Amino acid sequence: MSKKLTKNRKKILEKINNHKKYSLEEASILVKKISFVNFDASIDISVHLGIDTKLPNQMIRGFVKLPHGTGKNIRILALVPKDKELEVKEAGADYVGLGYIEKIKSGWTKNIDIIITIPSVMPQLGSLGKILGPRGLMPNPKLDTVTMNPGKSIKEIKSGKISFKADRYGIIHVSIGRVSFSHQYLFNNAKEFLNKIIRSKPSSCKKGSYIKSIYLSTTMSSSILVDSKSFIL
Incomplete structure (x- = not known):
């Protein structure tokens, strides 16, 4: 088992350039390839925002309707x-x-x-x-x-509406689908979510980088850094 995990980790390292920012579409394709668990893993997106969470008018929270749902049965x-x-x-x-x-x-x-x-x-x-x-x-x-x-x-x-809220570090973490989803479904869901985050930018937010970083990952996988300029509103 340990040898298999080592091989899988090597495969992941070979597929991901940690110094590269991938386009959202590239990341949506690659994130499916780096999952090696024996179940339909969740695919998550994490967005680090340049907000001051101590200020009530900069707390980001809300909901968004994902075009293709999350693939999870919400109870x-x-x-x-x-x-x-x-x-x-x-x-x-x-x-x-x-x-x-x-x-x-x-x-x-x-x-x-x-x-x-x-x-x-x-x-x-x-x-x-x-x-x-x-x-x-x-x-x-x-x-x-x-x-x-x-x-x-x-x-x-x-039918796919999810809620989101920035934590005390200004990070929003949500699921946008499953490994079994097509990369186009993942791309569409991620784009819809990110556009919602951009539209939620507080007017009181300081000038500079509102979106500090975006990462895609699966259950127990490495994270893929996404270029925030690679998608259009």
Whole structure:
């Protein structure tokens, strides 16, 4: 096993020039070739932004609809009252009902990726902040996870809408597909995401480099540096 891993690492090193910035299209092709795991690995993009995360008006967060989705089955919990249950079930919610609030209080969160709710339910979730907050599961109007139209939000998420948020270092890290995707699908998804990030540039951001670096990678692979000038809005 160790010899095989060594050979794979050598192959990766041979394919990647660490001193080169690849075009987004080149990176979308190459990133598929450097995955050697025995499963359909996730392909991720990391963007380091030149923002001051200590300033509220420079915090970058939002959502974007990827043209080809992420290839992942997003498990959604809809915390809605009885009159909304049929709507969210038909939209594709995996777990439905306010009864899950008590389950969450008991520690149940491992089976969900996103929680959708409506404004009137939010006061009931205040006590769950310490549980949901650290896991990134707390519903937020800015991410369209607190909405008067939960069915619509669920359909959009199931069809490829993802949320993003810069961490304290100014880095945004999201999945844009799978190794099984065609390189054109990966390119389209990455381009749509990056264009959204550019459009989200705060007016208060200092002059200079807004996008410091962009990297594409797969699960357990090396990262590929992308030339930020290689795609057009």
